[in-house]
Amino acid sequence: MKERSLILIVDDSELNRSMLADILCDEYEILEARNGREAIALFQEHEHEISLVLLDIVMPEMDGFEALAVMGKRRWLEHVPVIIISAESASTYIDSAYDLGATEYISRPFDPKAVQRRVDNTVLLYSKQKMLENMVTEQMLEKEKGNLIMVDLLSHIVEFRNGESGMHVLNIRSITKMLLEQLCRISDQHARIQPKIPLIANASALHDIGKISVDEKILNKPGKLTEEEWAVMKTHGVAGANILESTRYYPDEELVRVARDICRWHHERYDGKGYPDGLAGDEIPIEAQVVAIADVYDALTHKRVYKDAISHDETMRMIFNGECGAFNPLLLQCLADIGPQLKRELKLKSLGNVSKEEMLDITRAMVQTANVSSRTLALLEQERIKYQFFADLSREIQFEYAAHTDVLTLSEWGASQLGLPSIIENPLENSKLLQVVAQENLEQLRNLIVSASPESPNVSAHYLLHTDSGQRWHKLLARPLWLGNDAEVLTGFIGKCVDVHEERVNLDRLIWQASTDALTGLLHRKAAKSAVQNALDEAASRKNFVLMLFDLDFFKSANDRYGHLFGDDLLQETARRVLSAVRDAGITARIGGDEFLVFVEASDPAATVDRIFSSLGNPYRGHPMTVSMGAARAPQNGTRFEDLFHCADQALYAAKQQGRNRYRFYDESMSAMLSVLSEIPGSDTEEAAAGQDRAR
Numbered sequence: 278m279k280e281r282s283l284i285l286i287v288d289d290s291e292l293n294r295s296m297l298a299d300i301l302c303d304e305y306e307i308l309e310a311r312n313g314r315e316a317i318a319l320f321q322e323h324e325h326e327i328s329l330v331l332l333d334i335v336m337p338e339m340d341g342f343e344a345l346a347v348m349g350k351r352r353w354l355e356h357v358p359v360i361i362i363s364a365e366s367a368s369t370y371i372d373s374a375y376d377l378g379a380t381e382y383i384s385r386p387f388d389p390k391a392v393q394r395r396v397d398n399t400v401l402l403y404s405k406q407k408m409l410e411n412m413v414t415e416q417m418l419e420k421e422k423g424n425l426i427m428v429d430l431l432s433h434i435v436e437f438r439n440g441e442s443g444m445h446v447l448n449i450r451s452i453t454k455m456l457l458e459q460l461c462r463i464s465d466q467h468a469r470i471q472p473k474i475p476l477i478a479n480a481s482a483l484h485d486i487g488k489i490s491v492d493e494k495i496l497n498k499p500g501k502l503t504e505e506e507w508a509v510m511k512t513h514g515v516a517g518a519n520i521l522e523s524t525r526y527y528p529d530e531e532l533v534r535v536a537r538d539i540c541r542w543h544h545e546r547y548d549g550k551g552y553p554d555g556l557a558g559d560e561i562p563i564e565a566q567v568v569a570i571a572d573v574y575d576a577l578t579h580k581r582v583y584k585d586a587i588s589h590d591e592t593m594r595m596i597f598n599g600e601c602g603a604f605n606p607l608l609l610q611c612l613a614d615i616g617p618q619l620k621r622e623l624k625l626k627s628l629g630n631v632s633k634e635e636m637l638d639i640t641r642a643m644v645q646t647a648n649v650s651s652r653t654l655a656l657l658e659q660e661r662i663k664y665q666f667f668a669d670l671s672r673e674i675q676f677e678y679a680a681h682t683d684v685l686t687l688s689e690w691g692a693s694q695l696g697l698p699s700i701i702e703n704p705l706e707n708s709k710l711l712q713v714v715a716q717e718n719l720e721q722l723r724n725l726i727v728s729a730s731p732e733s734p735n736v737s738a739h740y741l742l743h744t745d746s747g748q749r750w751h752k753l754l755a756r757p758l759w760l761g762n763d764a765e766v767l768t769g770f771i772g773k774c775v776d777v778h779e780e781r782v783n784l785d786r787l788i789w790q791a792s793t794d795a796l797t798g799l800l801h802r803k804a805a806k807s808a809v810q811n812a813l814d815e816a817a818s819r820k821n822f823v824l825m826l827f828d829l830d831f832f833k834s835a836n837d838r839y840g841h842l843f844g845d846d847l848l849q850e851t852a853r854r855v856l857s858a859v860r861d862a863g864i865t866a867r868i869g870g871d872e873f874l875v876f877v878e879a880s881d882p883a884a885t886v887d888r889i890f891s892s893l894g895n896p897y898r899g900h901p902m903t904v905s906m907g908a909a910r911a912p913q914n915g916t917r918f919e920d921l922f923h924c925a926d927q928a929l930y931a932a933k934q935q936g937r938n939r940y941r942f943y944d945e946s947m948s949a950m951l952s953v954l955s956e957i958p959g960s961d962t963e964e965a966a967a968g969q970d971r972a973r
Contacts, residue, residue, distance in 0.1 A: 281306050282328035282400055287316040287344065288362075289336040293385075297331055297362070300389045301396060313339030317347055320357075327357055328400050332379075334363040334370060345377035354378040356407065358399050362387065445575060446482045452571035453564075454478040455618065459611040460567070467563060473535075477564045480536035484543050484568050487517025489787065499582050499733070514541050515553050538562045543569045548603035558605075566605050570612055573601045574619070589620045674751070674774035678704070680767055685710075691774070694744050713743045722753065726770050729757050739781070742774065749778040794867040796845060797852035802874075805866030809876045810918045812864070818912040823882040825875040825889065826925040827906035830937045832871040835900055843898075850897050851904075858892040874922075882910050882942070890940045905932045906940035914943055927951075 284301060285308045288294050298307045308323065310316040313336060320327060330348075334341035341361065348354050358380035363370065366384050374382055381395055454474055461471045470477070488496060491513050495506045502510060517540030526533045542556060542565035549557030577592040587595070593616055595601055597609060674691030678684070685704040692699045695713050704710050705719055718740045725736040734756050742751050755772030792804035800808065809824065816822070829835075829851065836844040848871065855865050855875060863877030879885035886908045893904050907929030909915070914924040924943035927950045932941040941947075 283308060283323065283326045284396070284400075285310065285316060285319060285323075285327050285330045287311075287313065287330060287336070287341070288333040290333075293333070293362075297392070300392055304393075304397070305400075312336045313341060313344030313347070316344050320348065320353060324353065324357075328403070329396060330357060330359045331362055331396075332359050334361060334365055334374070342373060342377060345374065345379060349378045356403075358403050360395065360399060362392075445579070448575040448579075449481050449484065449568065449571050450478045452574060452619070453481040453567050455615045456567045456571060456608065456611050457564075459614050460563075460608065463611065463614070464607060470563065473531075476532055477535055477539075477567070480532055480539055480564070481568045481571065483517070483521070483536040484539050484572060485513065485517065486520060486536075487513035487515065487540055489520075489784075490516040490791075497582050501583070511544070511552050514544050517541070535564055539565050539568050541565075543572060545569070546603045547605050550603065566608055569602070570596070570604055570608055574612070577601070589616075675771075676773065677769065677771045679769045681769075694746075695742070696745055714740055722755065726755060726757050727767070731759065739777070740774075749776055750781040751775060752777045797849055797867045799852050799855070799873070800864065800866040802866060802868040805864055805868065805874055805876070806918050806922075808864045809921075812876070813911060813916050813918065818916055820878055821880060821882065822911040823877060823879040823885055823908050824911065824921040824925050825886060825906055825908045825940075826868075826922070826929050827873055827875075827890075827893070827904040827940075828869075828929070829871040830903045830905055831901055839900070843900075847897060847900070847902070850902075851893065854893050855889070858889045882908070886940055886942070894938070903938040905929060905937045907932055907943065908940060909943045 281304065283306045286294050286297050287310045288297070289311050291311075294309050298309070301307065305328075308319055308327070310319050316330070316332070317339070320330075332341045332344060339347075341363070345354075345359065348357075348359070359378065360381040360383060361371075361374045361379045362383045362385065364385040371382050380399055383392060383395060457470060457474045457477060460467050461474070491509060495502065495509055498506070518537050521527055521533050521537040521540060524533060527537060528534050539562075541553065542561050545551035545554065545556045545561045545565065547558060547561070547566070549555055573596060574592060577587045577595065578589060580586045593612075596604070596612065673688075674694060675688040676691065677686045679686075683703050685701040687695070687697060687699050687701070689699060697709055697713060701707050701710055705716070705723075711719075718738075722736075722738060725738060729736050735754065736756070737752060737754050739750060739752055741748050751774040753772060753774050755770050757770045758768045760766035760768055792800055794801050813822070829847065832844065832847065835847055848867070851871075851873065852865070852867065855873060859865055859875060859877060863875060865876075866874040868874050875889060877885060877889075886906070890904070890906055894902065896902055907925045907927065909921045909924035909928065911921055915921050924947075927947040928941045928943040930950050931947050932939050935941070
């Protein structure tokens with residue numbers, strides 16, 4: 278049965294109330310009040326139930342105007358309409374009622390049908406308004422949820438490569454939020470950012486997204502970085518800003534704008550000695566300044582691949598002594614103010630400062646001595662329950678292996694996810710376990726565990742596991758357990774598997790996008806260079822290759838005559854023909870506006886080049902389509918990409934001198950010729966290629 282709306286009738290005349298109730302009772306539930314004071318009391322009790330108020334003006338104790346004023350002051354009129362029904366027809370009464378927030382005015386004597394229709398229409402109108410408001414609210418919440426998910430996803434992709442836990446993002450968010458709230462409390466100058474604190478905290482999670490462009494060997498290097506490595510590491514701020522600027526949401530979406538500023542400038546210093554732009558003082562956006570302090574604090578207080586964790590007190594001393602950079606004095610004051618809260622948070626995250634490994638050691642020792650009090654047993658049981666609770670809550674597959682019994686124990690949640698029993702004897706011989714994880718992966722894990730040392734105990738690897746949800750990538754983190762610090766006596770290991778499938782898939786997709794040309798789907802020049810050099814190094818001169826460079830002979834005339842869209846179609850058709858001719862047996866790239874590269878293994882270079890050249894020469898949509906091509910042989914003309922590229926480039930120049938629509942192999946007679954495509958020292962090849970695209 279449809280729920281009926283509730284209407285409040287306010288009139289000092291019982292007869293008037295009765296007449297209105299008779300008109301409306303078939304469609305609505307009715308509440309009655311004799312004056313404005315009773316109406317306010319009933320409204321307070323049924324605020325979220327009342328759909329409409331029918332209000333008289335002239336009443337004892339509190340009249341209709343006073344009741345309207347109270348309802349307006351309490352903002353009830355924003356979501357509940359009021360229709361005035363009164364015998365007073367003077368314009369001053371009507372104007373006053375509307376000025377105070379009334380929706381409609383009906384004069385007595387009234388027509389029952391008119392009252393019914395006006396009430397129905399008003400209730401329907403406000404119902405639709407509420408529905409639209411709810412829809413907008415849900416859309417905003419859904420958008421915010423989507424933003425948060427994407428931020429989490431992208432930031433976890435970075436941490437996935439950086440070898441850090443997902444807690445770093447949460448910590449940066451929390452510290453950023455705490456600093457901003459304190460800043461708004463002590464500084465009127467920055468009070469304007471109060472409404473933006475959730476957005477800034479959310480955007481802070483993307484501060485290191487640029488690290489996706491930095492080699493993992495540099496990110497996860499345990500020792501000090503070389504000058505060259507440090508120079509590469511320092512590019513991550515600009516790289517992150519460039520990634521966000523290249524999205525279609527920049528600069529319209531405030532979240533992306535703020536995240537971009539944080540990415541680019543969170544390594545600037547207040548004294549102007551930071552990077553990348555050497556900004557100083559208030560030239561640095563306040564959100565970037567806040568994230569800079571949050572990042573330094575969290576990095577110091579947590580273990581990294583290159584350092585151990587430092588205590589809160591020592592971290593605060595280092596920051597305030599200027600050992601970690603120069604910061605805004607006002608933000609340093611904020612950090613000092615929230616210092617005790619940060620210290621409490623740090624302790625809470627240790628889960629009582631008792632690790633699972635320590636708890637197991639304590640348990641074994643007590644069992645052996647049989648000297649266990651009931652209080653200690655209760656505390657140990659409490660720790661067991663706590664760890665089981667957090668294991669289930671974390672949605673991670675946690676495990677422990679005991680060497681002396683050859684037993685693998687899985688957390689209850691992990692076992693259910695993998696479809697395995699919680700206790701597995703002889704795991705390397707267990708057929709069910711081998712259906713979940715490949716035997717070579719288990720053997721690799723064993724080798725990693727055996728090769729670990731007390732100085733570097735943590736090991737990690739990525740494996741494709743067969744779960745109830747299908748094949749999914751997991752990151753495995755494990756630590757050996759030794760008898761004391763004697764690495765010769767391995768008693769087992771503990772660890773966990775974290776589902777990183779979405780991160781892995783998205784990372785692969787981002788890496789692919791970063792290495793390919795958006796128009797043709799072929800590799801771009803930088804990626805092709807790396808792929809060709811890897812193939813040459815792997816072959817070590819034991820195989821014969823040919824590197825071809827070619828461009829379209831009449832591309833400019835096609836652009837001029839048919840327009841840029843046709844030019845794009847021509848480039849895409851060229852890419853299709855190249856891929857068809859190479860047949861996944863080589864490396865193909867678009868290295869400039871209409872310039873392409875092909876690198877293939879070739880036992881007969883002349884036949885290979887002739888076949889690929891011939892496949893490119895047929896007309897396209899009535900337009901003559903021919904190419905000029907230069908080719909170089911490996912190892913005859915070199916075993917380095919740069920040497921082969923230069924030789925093929927000079928051969929291309931020779932082909933063009935002979936009238937185009939032909940190919941030439943490099944020979945010594947071409948050594949003095951000009952180059953068409955070779956890199957000019959100091960130039961940015963990728964920007965040059967992009968410039969050629971823009972010039973078209």
